[in-house]
Every structure is written in structure tokens, then in C-alpha cells.
Amino acid sequence: xxxxxxxxxxxxxxxxxxxxxxxxxxxxxxxxxxxxxxxxxxxxxxxxxxxxxxxxxxxxxxxxxxxxxxxxxxxxxxxxxxxxxxxxxxxxxxxxxxxxxxxxxxxxxxxxxxxxxxxxxxxxxxxxxxxxxxxxxxxxxxxxxxxxxxxxxxxxxxxxxxxxxxxxxxxxxxxxxxxxxxxxxxxxxxxxxxxxxxxxxxxxxxxxxxxxxxxxxxxxxxxxxxxxxxxxxxxxxxxxxxxxxxxxxxxxxxxxxxxxxxxxxxxxxxxxxxxxxxxxxxxxxxxxxxxxxxxxxxxxxxxxxxxxxxxxxxxxxxxxxxxxxx
Amino acid sequence: xxxxxxxxxxxxxxxxxxxxxxxxxxxxxxxxxxxxxxxxxxxxxxxxxxxxxxxxxxxxxxxxxxxxxxxxxxxxxxxxxxxxxxxxxxxxxxxxxxxxxxxxxxxxxxxxxxxxxxxxxxxxxxxxxxxxxxxxxxxxxxxxxxxxxxxxxxxxxxxxxxxxxxxxxxxxxxxxxxxxxxxxxxxxxxxxxxxxxxxxxxxxxxxxxxxxxxxxxxxxxxxxxxxxxxxxxxxxxxxxxxxxxxxxxxxxxxxxxxxxxxxxxxxxxxxxxxxxxxxxxxxxxxxxxxxxxxxxxxxxxxxxxxxxxxxxxxxxxxxxxxxxxxxx
Numbered sequence: 001x002x003x004x005x006x007x008x009x010x011x012x013x014x015x016x017x018x019x020x021x022x023x024x025x026x027x028x029x030x031x032x033x034x035x036x037x038x039x040x041x042x043x044x045x046x047x048x049x050x051x052x053x054x055x056x057x058x059x060x061x062x063x064x065x066x067x068x069x070x071x072x073x074x075x076x077x078x079x080x081x082x083x084x085x086x087x088x089x090x091x092x093x094x095x096x097x098x099x100x101x102x103x104x105x106x107x108x109x110x111x112x113x114x115x116x117x118x119x120x121x122x123x124x125x126x127x128x129x130x131x132x133x134x135x136x137x138x139x140x141x142x143x144x145x146x147x148x149x150x151x152x153x154x155x156x157x158x159x160x161x162x163x164x165x166x167x168x169x170x171x172x173x174x175x176x177x178x179x180x181x182x183x184x185x186x187x188x189x190x191x192x193x194x195x196x197x198x199x200x201x202x203x204x205x206x207x208x209x210x211x212x213x214x215x216x217x218x219x220x221x222x223x224x225x226x227x228x229x230x231x232x233x234x235x236x237x238x239x240x241x242x243x244x245x246x247x248x249x250x251x252x253x254x255x256x257x258x259x260x261x262x263x264x265x266x267x268x269x270x271x272x273x274x275x276x277x278x279x280x281x282x283x284x285x286x287x288x289x290x291x292x293x294x295x296x297x298x299x300x301x302x303x304x305x306x307x308x309x310x311x312x313x314x315x316x317x318x319x320x321x322x323x324x325x326x
Numbered sequence: 327x328x329x330x331x332x333x334x335x336x337x338x339x340x341x342x343x344x345x346x347x348x349x350x351x352x353x354x355x356x357x358x359x360x361x362x363x364x365x366x367x368x369x370x371x372x373x374x375x376x377x378x379x380x381x382x383x384x385x386x387x388x389x390x391x392x393x394x395x396x397x398x399x400x401x402x403x404x405x406x407x408x409x410x411x412x413x414x415x416x417x418x419x420x421x422x423x424x425x426x427x428x429x430x431x432x433x434x435x436x437x438x439x440x441x442x443x444x445x446x447x448x449x450x451x452x453x454x455x456x457x458x459x460x461x462x463x464x465x466x467x468x469x470x471x472x473x474x475x476x477x478x479x480x481x482x483x484x485x486x487x488x489x490x491x492x493x494x495x496x497x498x499x500x501x502x503x504x505x506x507x508x509x510x511x512x513x514x515x516x517x518x519x520x521x522x523x524x525x526x527x528x529x530x531x532x533x534x535x536x537x538x539x540x541x542x543x544x545x546x547x548x549x550x551x552x553x554x555x556x557x558x559x560x561x562x563x564x565x566x567x568x569x570x571x572x573x574x575x576x577x578x579x580x581x582x583x584x585x586x587x588x589x590x591x592x593x594x595x596x597x598x599x600x601x602x603x604x605x606x607x608x609x610x611x612x613x614x615x616x617x618x619x620x621x622x623x624x625x626x627x628x629x630x631x632x633x634x635x636x637x638x639x640x641x642x643x644x645x646x647x648x649x650x651x652x653x654x
Contacts, residue, residue: 067459114641114645118641118644118645118649119649119650119651119652120641120644120645120649120650121598121599121650123403123459123598124588124592124598124640124644125641125644127584127585127588128585128589128636128637128638128640128641128644129637129641130637131585131633131634131636131637131640132633132634132636132637132638132641133637134633135629135630135631135632135633135634135635135636135637136630136634137630138628138629138630138633139630139631139634142628142630241581242578242581245581249463249466249467252460252463253464256460262457262460263457294474294475294478294479295471295475296471297467297470297471297474297475298468298470298471298472298474298475299471300467300471301464301466301467301468301469301470301471302468302471304463304464304467304468305461305464305465305467305468307464308450308456308460308461308464309450309454309456309461321540322537322540322541324455324540325536325537325540325546
């Protein structure tokens with residue numbers, strides 16, 4: 001087989017997510033009253049990148065065959081923190097940015113430490129840490145409020161040269177600075193190997209613990225970047241339990257749509273990003289077609305149900321019934 | 327050498343202590359400590375009225391945790407609890423609004439709606455082989471969507487029937503709340519099923535190794551399906567009871583039950599990987615969680631502090647005895 005075929009086989013999930021997104025977005029902008037304009041793209045991008053950041057965070061953990069049910073709560077916590085700290089003079093704002101991102105890193109590292117070194121199951125451990133992070137968020141913002149440095153916020157949520165949405169550029173930069181180095185590093189490979197087969201990776205002397213720890217920590221960082229952007233869009237902080245939970249849920253949907261295997265070891269954050277953008281666009285389609293907004297949660301739930309059921313097609317390839325029980 | 331001494335000491339202890347699961351023993355020890363701490367704070371903490379009130383509050387969680395335990399014993403998890411609870415409550419109240427027939431079928435209808443959610447979960451997990459964590463999150467979202475469409479996003483106006491209120495707040499035996507009796511009955515049924523029926527043995531078997539259970543000629547998929555249906559039904563029944571307690575259903579009334587129900591099961595020594603655990607442990611876990619909540623609210627701890635303490639306590643207790651074996 002030629003090299004490009006291997007590449008195609010490896011990137012199939014990502015390409016599929018990309019295709020779904022393009023189709024959905026074409027339908028969306030085609031039916032939008034304003035048509036395909038810079039404004040429509042900017043609004044869509046601003047909504048999409050929030051989920052994209054959280055989905056990237058989820059991807060890193062899912063690749064190691066784990067799951068992080070606290071990403072939505074880290075997102076909420078950092079949103080509340082940013083509404084206190086990212087304000088004032090340039091220096092104060094910069095300090096706030098560092099503090100918020102640092103908090104995300106610490107939250108991720110705590111998850112990683114509990115799961116890897118404490119040897120607890122990721123589901124229970126991250127539900128519990130999620131409760132702690134939400135409690136902290138509630139402590140910071142018992143009622144919604146706060147504000148943010150509006151110059152920075154407007155710069156990062158506006159448009160460059162009147163065309164390119166700044167939030168998309170930010171997403172692109174984060175991919176280049178966080179995801180690409182991770183994917184190409186030894187520890188990134190270790191995270192993939194641990195997700196693919198932990199025993200084999202361990203036997204081959206791959207640093208699986210450090211790889212997984214890095215994945216959880218970076219997931220915290222990415223969720224914090226998402227929380228920061230939420231603050232930039234809304235100018236406020238709010239400790240909303242429902243919204244945090246929804247982001248956790250949607251991040252899983254986005255990851256699945258993006259072709260990342262929930263059993264670990266397969267997929268990429270790029271796919272998850274397109275999965276997130278596609279998921280958001282599907283939700284927005286309802287508005288374009290004038291549905292009652294009340295139907296939106298049901299519609300998103302059904303999309304999620306269908307997305308996760310797609311994985312069942314792999315059952316048709318099973319030759320030996322014992323392969324059901326992996 | 328040390329093993330024989332340990333064995334020698336152990337054989338001299340009474341049988342029930344030797345057989346006790348260290349996790350269950352720890353959970354009960356924690357209950358005693360919490361009660362002592364509480365009694366230092368307030369005299370009335372050890373009064374029978376207060377303890378019965380706590381048992382009554384615990385019984386709602388107990389019913390829900392029973393279903394969760396069945397699923398966790400299989401090595402799966404049911405994250406659709408929040409909206410199964412709310413669906414059960416809302417649908418029972420909704421049925422009650424449809425005249426005298428509706429009043430009669432209110433409770434079974436609410437429970438059946440939960441069973442339906444559980445069956446979707448079960449089909450997804452057992453037949454489509456979707457990870458339980460994922461499919462139950464998805465059905466939770468769908469149930470939420472259905473309820474939002476049904477209620478229009480507000481708390482429904484229908485109120486609970488007299489029967490629901492009687493089950494949750496009445497007294498059949500003087501002094502013992504009905505809710506506690508219901509929990510006891512469901513608990514006894516669960517103990518019987520788990521220890522005295524082949525279904526129960528199969529549940530433990532699947533939790534240990536589904537492949538082996540399948541090769542022993544068991545239709546493991548059917549068992550998993552039934553377990554999820556039971557879990558959904560019990561969650562909905564918990565919702566029905568809660569609606570009877572508050573005399574109506576509310577949006578997101580189930581959100582407060584997901585983490586506690588998982589925590590109660592896991593703190594009671596049931597392995598989250600499945601195949602190991604006893605119902606006695608779950609009872610201990612439920613009482614432990616309820617007492618913890620009660621003490622925090624008596625101390626007038628705000629919601630934020632409660633969430634933090636919850637999370638920390640659960641992680642800490644799991645680190646004490648819920649850890650997976652070291653790799654190889």
C-alpha cells in the first residue's frame with residue numbers, strides 16, 4: 001500500500017467529521033436570512049470554539065482510554081475566576097490570564113494524579129473532582145456577575161482584517177502550540193500507546209504514567225482556555241451547574257462525531273474540533289428553520305444518541321462473538 | 327509466619343467479624359463517627375425522631391442507589407439517573423391530571439417511563455455494545471429534552487396524587503415512615519435476588535468476566551438489559567416518591583441524586599469495576615451520605631462548601647479502599 005493510503009486510513013474519522021461540518025455549515029449558511037457573510041461566520045465561530053476547546057480537552061483524556069467528566073466544571077470554574085481576575089491594567093490582565101490558565105493546569109493535574117497515581121476509576125474520580133471544582137466556582141460567584149478586560153475580550157472575539165474571526169485564529173494557535181507538540185512528543189505517543197493497549201505499552205517500557213498525566217494536565221489547560229473565552233464572550237462569570245454539565249456531555253458527543261475512539265488510542269483533536277463545530281452547527285440549524293427553541297435539548301440529545309450508536313456498526317465486522325466482550 | 331499468626335488471630339474472632347468486608351466495616355465506622363461528631367454539635371442529634379427523619383430522607387436515595395448498585399455490579403454505570411428520576415416524577419404527576427383513571431395508574435406509569443429509559447440504555451449497552459457511560463449520558467440528554475418539550479421549560483403545575491404522598495410521607499406502622507418500609511422491602515428483594523437467585527449469581531459473574539459468563543451458556547445480554555431496565559425503573563420510582571414528598575415534580579430535581587447514588591454504592595465497598603459488593607455496604611453508604619448531607623446542612627454550610635466536601639470525602643474514601651490493583 002502507498003503511504004497516502006495509510007494516511008487516509010488513519011485520518012478517516014477526522015476527514016469524515018470535516019465533511020459533516022462542511023455539509024452542515026453549507027445548509028446553515030444557505031438558509032440563514034443574512035446568507036454567508038462575515039458576521040454569520042463570526043457568530044458561528046464564537047459559539048463553536050467554546051465547545052471546540054472543551055472537546056479538545058476531552059480528546060486528550062479519551063485517547064488514553066480514560067474519560068474526564070469534570071471538563072465542563074473546570075470550564076465553569078475558570079469562567080468564574082476569569083470574571084474576577086482578567087481585568088484592570090495590562091499587567092493585571094496578563095497576571096489574570098496566567099492565573100486562570102494555571103488553575104486549569106492544576107485542576108487537570110489533580111485529576112491525573114488521582115486517576116493515575118491514586119489508581120481510581122476515571123469516571124468516579126472525575127465526577128467527584130467535578131463536584132469540587134463546581135463548589136469552588138460557586139464560592140467565587142454565588143450570583144452571576146463580574147467583568148472582564150473588554151479591550152482584550154473584543155480583540156479576541158472580533159475579526160482580523162474585517163474577515164477572519166479572531167476566535168478561530170486563537171483556536172488555530174492553540175492547536176499549533178498545544179496539540180501539535182503533544183502529538184509529536186514522546187509522551188504524546190505514550191498517551192496513545194497507553195490508550196491502545198496499556199499492557200503492551202507497559203511491557204515495551206513506554207512511559208505510560210507520565211504520558212497519561214500529561215494528557216490529563218493539558219486537558220485541564222484546554223478546558224481553562226475554553227472558560228477564558230466564555231468570559232470574553234459573555235463579559236461575566238456564572239457558576240451554572242446545567243451549563244457545565246452540558247459542556248461535558250457535548251464534549252463527549254463532539255469527540256465521538258470527530259472520530260475519536262472511546263476505547264482509546266485512536267483519533268485526533270483536529271477531528272474533535274470539527275466534531276464540535278459540526279455539533280454546534282446542527283444545534284443552530286433549528287433556529288434557521290424556525291423551530292421552537294424548546295425542542296433544542298431534545299434535538300441535541302437525539303443527535304448525541306445517534307452519534308454514539310454509530311459505533312455499533314463495528315459489530316457487523318465482528319467474526320467471533322467473543323469479541324463482543326472487550 | 328506472619329500469615330499463620332494473622333490466621334490464628336482471625337480464627338479466634340467471632341465469625342461475623344471475620345466475614346465482614348473491610349469496606350463495609352469502614353463505612354459503618356464512619357457513620358458512628360459522624361453521629362458522635364453531630365451529637366457534639368447538637369444534643370438532638372441522637373434523638374429517635376431525628377434518626378427516623380434521617381432514615382426517611384435516606385430511603386429516597388436508598389431506592390435509587392439500589393438500581394445503581396445492580397448496574398455497577400455488572401461493571402457498568404448508569405448516568406441517566408438525574409432525568410430518570412425527573413421523568414418518573416413528572417410523568418406520574420402528569421398522569422394524575424387525567425381524571426380518576428390517571429390517578430390510579432400514576433405510579434405505575436411513572437415507573438414504566440423509567441423502565442423505558444432503562445431499556446434504551448440496556449439495548450445500547452448489551453446489544454449495540456456502546457460503553458454504558460456514553461449511552462446513559464445520551465439517554466439522559468434525550469429524557470431531558472423530552473421533559474423540557476413536555477413542560478415548556480418550567481416546573482409542571484400538576485401535583486402528586488394522594489397515594490404518592492401517602493407512600494412518601496404517611497405512616498402505616500405507627501412511628502415508622504412508609505418511605506423507610508418501602509426501602510426495606512426493595513432492599514430485601516434486592517438481597518434475595520442477588521444472593522438466592524441464579525439471576526443474582528449471573529450479575530456477579532458478568533461483573534467479574536462477561537466472556538466467561540457467556541461461555542458458561544448464559545444469555546448475558548438479556549441479563550444486562552434487565553439490570554438496566556430495573557435501574558431505570560427504580561430511579562423513576564425514587565422520583566415518584568420524591569414527588570410525593572414535595573407534592574410536585576420539578577425541573578432538575580434528579581441532579582442532586584447522581585453523584586450521591588454512585589458515591590453511596592462505591593463507598594459501601596462495591597467495586598466500580600463490577601463483580602464485588604454487598605447490599606449491606608450500599609445501605610451503609612446511603613446512610614453515610616445522608617448523614618453527611620444532614621450534618622452539613624445543620625451546620626448551615628452553603629451549597630458551594632457542600633459540593634467541595636462531598637467531592638473531597640468521596641475521593642478520600644475511595645483512596646482508602648477503592649483503588650485498583652497496582653499494574654502487574
